[in-house]
Each structure stands twice: as structure tokens, then as C-alpha cells.
Amino acid sequence: MTAATATAISTGTRTYEIDHAHSEVTFQVRHLLSKVRGRFSDFAGTIDFDADQPERSSAAFTIRAASIDTNQPDRDAHLRSDDFFGVERFPALTFTSTGVVARGEGRFDVAGDLTIHGVTRPVILPATYLGAVTDPWGHEKLAFETEITLNRRDYGLTWNAALETGGFLVGDEVRVSVSVQAQAR
Numbered sequence: 689m690t691a692a693t694a695t696a697i698s699t700g701t702r703t704y705e706i707d708h709a710h711s712e713v714t715f716q717v718r719h720l721l722s723k724v725r726g727r728f729s730d731f732a733g734t735i736d737f738d739a740d741q742p743e744r745s746s747a748a749f750t751i752r753a754a755s756i757d758t759n760q761p762d763r764d765a766h767l768r769s770d771d772f773f774g775v776e777r778f779p780a781l782t783f784t785s786t787g788v789v790a791r792g793e794g795r796f797d798v799a800g801d802l803t804i805h806g807v808t809r810p811v812i813l814p815a816t817y818l819g820a821v822t823d824p825w826g827h828e829k830l831a832f833e834t835e836i837t838l839n840r841r842d843y844g845l846t847w848n849a850a851l852e853t854g855g856f857l858v859g860d861e862v863r864v865s866v867s868v869q870a871q872a873r
Contacts, residue, residue, distance in 0.1 A: 701738040701745065704830055704870035708732065711868040713751060717840070718859030720851075724763075728781075730755035735870050737830060739820075742790045747798060749866075751781040771847040778805050786810075794818070798834070804843035811836065813866075828872035835865045 713728045733749035753773040758764055768775045785800035794817040802811045818831035839860050840846075849857040 700740050701736050702828075703873045704735045704737060704828075705873055706731070706733045706735070706749070707829070707869045707871050711866075711870075713864070713866050715862050715864045717862045720857065724758055726756060726758035726764075728752070728755045729757055733783075733868070735830070735832070735868075742788050742796060745785075745788045745796075747783070747785045747800070749783040753779055753781055772845055773805060783811075783813075802838075804838075805845055807843045809842055811838075829869055830872075831867070831869045833865070833867045835863065837861050837863050 708731065711731075713731055714725065715727070716723045716725045718724075728751045730752035731750060733747065736744075736746045738744040754768055754775040756764055756767050756773065758767070767773055770777075780803075782803045783800050785798050787799040789797045789799070791797055791814075796815045796817065798813040798815050800811060800813065801808050813834040813836055815832050815834045818833060820828065820830040822828050840862050841860050847858070851857060
């Protein structure tokens with residue numbers, strides 16, 4: 689491959705920074721009979737996207753564990769404690785992609801390493817590309833969504849309480865939804 693060819697191929701990949709004001713990270717987990725919903729309010733990341741050759745794309749995302757918010761201060765304090773996230777020792781949740789596979793019609797499987805509570809495991813995020821647009825101020829934007837169900841025990845989040853009637857207080861499966869809008873650098 690000549691230097692000119694390499695340059696022509698690499699110009700298709702563009703770097704986008706997550707627009708925090710127009711993005712969200714939410715989750716839900718079973719608690720007793722219902723579900724507790726929450727969000728993380730402090731996160732950042734980048735997406736290197738090549739629409740013509742998506743396999744050249746990549747993403748990196750960091751969430752500050754202490755930013756967990758379930759709209760219940762006592763529960764949030766417990767979630768920040770060593771019983772759960774241990775935010776003093778493990779301040780960040782991270783995702784770094786290792787590969788992208790196009791699945792057609794704006795769908796991608798984004799493989800990567802997810803680290804929570806100091807435990808790193810490979811995951812595949814089923815991502816949906818929502819499109820790209822130039823906003824009224826001339827900024828190029830794009831958006832993606834993904835949703836995945838994780839087993840919290842796989843990441844060392846094992847605290848629970850047995851119920852007298854059988855079962856446990858907190859479910860193991862956590863559904864995580866991420867919706868991001870990102871702006872070209």
C-alpha cells in the first residue's frame with residue numbers, strides 16, 4: 689500500500705466527542721418485586737467513526753462511578769460504598785472497543801473490554817447508528833444507542849440480602865442503556 693493510498697483510506701475516519709448535554713447512561717435492576725432505575729451523570733468518551741468502513745471505527749467511554757443517581761440519596765450512598773461500586777478504590781467504569789462488525793441497516797456489534805469494580809470482561813454492544821447531521825451552528829453531530837444486560841456478579845458486585853420468603857433483595861441482571869450524541873472535533 690502506498691502512502692497516498694493509506695492517506696486516502698484514513699481520511700474516512702472522523703473523531704467525535706460525546707456531547708454530555710445530549711447523551712445519557714441509564715440502568716435498571718430488580719429490587720424486591722419492582723425495578724429500580726437510575727443513571728450516571730458524569731461520563732465522557734470518543735467515537736472514531738468511518739461510515740464507509742465501519743470496521744475501522746472505535747469507541748472509548750468512561751463513567752465516574754460516584755455519579756450514580758437513583759433519586760434516593762441513602763441508596764446512592766450505599767451503591768457508592770464498598771458493598772457495591774467501591775468508588776474510592778474503583779472510581780471509573782470504562783469501555784474500550786476492540787472491534788466493530790457491521791450488521792446492516794445502521795446496526796453494529798461493537799466488541800470491547802468493559803471494566804467495572806476493577807474487573808475487565810469482554811462484551812459485545814449491539815449499537816444502532818441513528819444518523820449524522822450538521823446542527824444550526826455548523827457542528828457535525830452523530831448519534832448511537834446501545835442496550836445490554838449484564839450480570840453484576842460477573843464484575844464483583846455481589847452484595848445482597850436474603851428474603852424471609854425466599855429469593856434476594858437485589859437482582860443480578862442489570863439492563864444498561866446508553867444513548868449518545870457526539871460532535872466532530
